[in-house]
Amino acid sequence: TTRLLDADSGREQLRAGIGQIRYFRDRQVQLPGNPVATRDHSDIVGEVALELPHHWNLNASTQWDPDTDRGAKNTFRIQYQPSSERIFNFGYRFQRDELEQTDLSFRWPMSEQWHSVGRWNYSLRNERDLETFIGVEYQSCCWAMRLVGRRFLNDDNGTYNSSVMLQLVLKGLAKFGGSVESVLERGILGYEQDF
Numbered sequence: 001t002t003r004l005l006d007a008d009s010g011r012e013q014l015r016a017g018i019g020q021i022r023y024f025r026d027r028q029v030q031l032p033g034n035p036v037a038t039r040d041h042s043d044i045v046g047e048v049a050l051e052l053p054h055h056w057n058l059n060a061s062t063q064w065d066p067d068t069d070r071g072a073k074n075t076f077r078i079q080y081q082p083s084s085e086r087i088f089n090f091g092y093r094f095q096r097d098e099l100e101q102t103d104l105s106f107r108w109p110m111s112e113q114w115h116s117v118g119r120w121n122y123s124l125r126n127e128r129d130l131e132t133f134i135g136v137e138y139q140s141c142c143w144a145m146r147l148v149g150r151r152f153l154n155d156d157n158g159t160y161n162s163s164v165m166l167q168l169v170l171k172g173l174a175k176f177g178g179s180v181e182s183v184l185e186r187g188i189l190g191y192e193q194d195f
Helices: 179-187
Strands: 002-005 012-019 044-052 056-065 070-083 086-095 099-109 114-123 128-139 143-153 160-170 174-176
Touching: 114 179, 128 179, 143 179, 160 179
Parallel strands: none
Antiparallel strands: 002 012, 012 044, 044 056, 056 070, 070 086, 086 099, 099 114, 114 128, 128 143, 143 160, 160 174
């Protein structure tokens, strides 16, 4: 692993790492019904994270199987985040014979008090949405509100769940409808509650 830090600010400008596990004996723990793992090494895993100029960040990782000389898993993500109120993310995930997905998410101001939020997670392999949501946030001096419409894949049979979530925050007192916040934090990389 190596890191490059800015001498003035201490911010991480580059992080890169590569690794592989070496086993000295067979593993004794495995999932029920699976054979004991006897391979003496793991796949090779690598990651690069780069802070680009003008608030752009790039992250890429790969998992390589040296026995088959093929990539097993790959991820790529680019993020634009000049502030906690302005976030744009695009990601791509690929796992051989398992999944291929894109992920687009954002939080963007519409005015001083209103923000839009959204996510679109799509499976290229199955040609269907995995999760989508769109919503608005409002904030004043004393209270705030989030309203989000969400649709997500519930199972492999193609059954979807849909919901409309509302959260009301009385600053310094209480929150009503707490699941909205966790959906946004999980779905939008870099999202932080600021009220």
